[in-house]
Amino acid sequence: MPRMQDLLANNVHVQSKGAIDENAQAIEITDLSFDYGGRNPVPILSNVSLTIERGSRVLLVGANGAGKTTLLRILAGKRLVKGSVRVFGHDAFLDAPKGVTYLGTEWAGNPIVKADLSVGYLLQSMGGDRFAERRDRLLEVLEVDVDWHMHQRSDGERRRVQLVMGLMAPWNLLLMDEVTVDLDVLVRSQLLQYLKEETEQRGATILYATHIFDGKCLSQWPTHLAHMADRTVLSCNSTETSPEYNLFKQYHKEQQLLDSPLMSLCIDWLRRDKERLLRARQAQGSERRLSETDKPKTRWDELSEDMKTYGDKYYNYWSGQP
Numbered sequence: 443m444p445r446m447q448d449l450l451a452n453n454v455h456v457q458s459k460g461a462i463d464e465n466a467q468a469i470e471i472t473d474l475s476f477d478y479g480g481r482n483p484v485p486i487l488s489n490v491s492l493t494i495e496r497g498s499r500v501l502l503v504g505a506n507g508a509g510k511t512t513l514l515r516i517l518a519g520k521r522l523v524k525g526s527v528r529v530f531g532h533d534a535f536l537d538a539p540k541g542v543t544y545l546g547t548e549w550a551g552n553p554i555v556k557a558d559l560s561v562g563y564l565l566q567s568m569g570g571d572r573f574a575e576r577r578d579r580l581l582e583v584l585e586v587d588v589d590w591h592m593h594q595r596s597d598g599e600r601r602r603v604q605l606v607m608g609l610m611a612p613w614n615l616l617l618m619d620e621v622t623v624d625l626d627v628l629v630r631s632q633l634l635q636y637l638k639e640e641t642e643q644r645g646a647t648i649l650y651a652t653h654i655f656d657g658k659c660l661s662q663w664p665t666h667l668a669h670m671a672d673r674t675v676l677s678c679n680s681t682e683t684s685p686e687y688n689l690f691k692q693y694h695k696e697q698q699l700l701d702s703p704l705m706s707l708c709i710d711w712l713r714r715d716k717e718r719l720l721r722a723r724q725a726q727g728s729e730r731r732l733s734e735t736d737k738p739k740t741r742w743d744e745l746s747e748d749m750k751t752y753g754d755k756y757y758n759y760w761s762g763q764p
């Protein structure tokens with residue numbers, strides 16, 4: 443029989459050490475830097491500073507590899523870092539507060555969730571009866587049947603069960619890393635609406651990384667947009683007051699464009715991020731080429747220059763050609 447601890451390892455992460463500080467910000471990061479180590483460590487995050495107020499719903503936007511998962515996992519207390527990372531006033535790694543839930547994509551790949559287990563059994567093993575009211579509401583929102591057997595369900599249905607399991611115990615901070623990717627649009631919009639209510643009714647906070655910008659469903663959801671690029675969080679502004687977002691909203695209104703201004707803004711961000719990255723790489727490349735021309739010439743350099751000008755005399759010699 444699979445152990446529930448195994449099932450949840452690295453996926454649903456509910457911290458349970460210290461009580462939360464009522465006056466502290468939900469998230470307060472100062473000068474965070476991080477790399478994954480190794481012989482030649484590559485900086486992944488550099489000098490990140492970010493403050494997120496309680497009750498916020500923050501959409502974390504960035505290109506593939508921008509560092510969203512890394513940041514969410516750091517906030518979930520999974521990595522020791524340079525700099526200060528505080529969640530509800532506590533150090534995220536050394537003194538994690540209660541009520542932090544991390545939902546990552548790893549769970550879906552776990553073979554245990556494809557075992558012949560009923561949803562009812564899974565939820566009960568996780569103490570579902572203690573949170574009966576929340577559990578039943580989530581079963582309704584995510585349209586999950588307790589009689590389902592996990593090995594007979596689709597990927598999206600299994601993901602819905604994961605979400606019931608992960609969200610059942612009350613949380614104060616939810617770190618969500620693209621776990622809605624295989625939900626159908628209706629269930630996804632029901633889930634986003636439910637999460638919105640959680641933040642409005644209980645003052646809970648959500649940081650959500652996604653690449654799916656499906657029109658109205660998402661554009662009316664966030665209270666803040668955080669933009670990750672260049673190994674840092676470039677900005678985190680309210681959706682109400684963000685000058686960039688307001689420009690896009692205005693433009694879409696004037697042009698009577700039907701697609702989402704949020705998606706247009708994010709495409710614009712990512713396009714500009716990529717252009718900056720390319721320019722930086724080109725500058726690095728020309729710097730490298732420049733420093734190569736400064737190096738003293740070797741015998742090999744002379745021979746290859748000679749060869750470029752006069753052809754391969756040695757080849758011609760051996761082949762008997764003049």
Ligand SMILES: Nc1ncnc2c1ncn2[C@@H]1O[C@H](COP(=O)(O)OP(=O)(O)OP(=O)(O)O)[C@@H](O)[C@H]1O
Pocket residue numbers: 478486504505506507508509510511512513
């Ligand atoms: N275990 C690891 N060891 C070394 N480098 C890693 C490791 N995990 C991630 N990285 C690197 O860290 C960078 C940030 O990765 P991360 O997964 O945080 O990005 P992301 O923004 O979540 O990307 P995506 O949108 O594709 O999920 C990437 O360049 C990645 O190659």
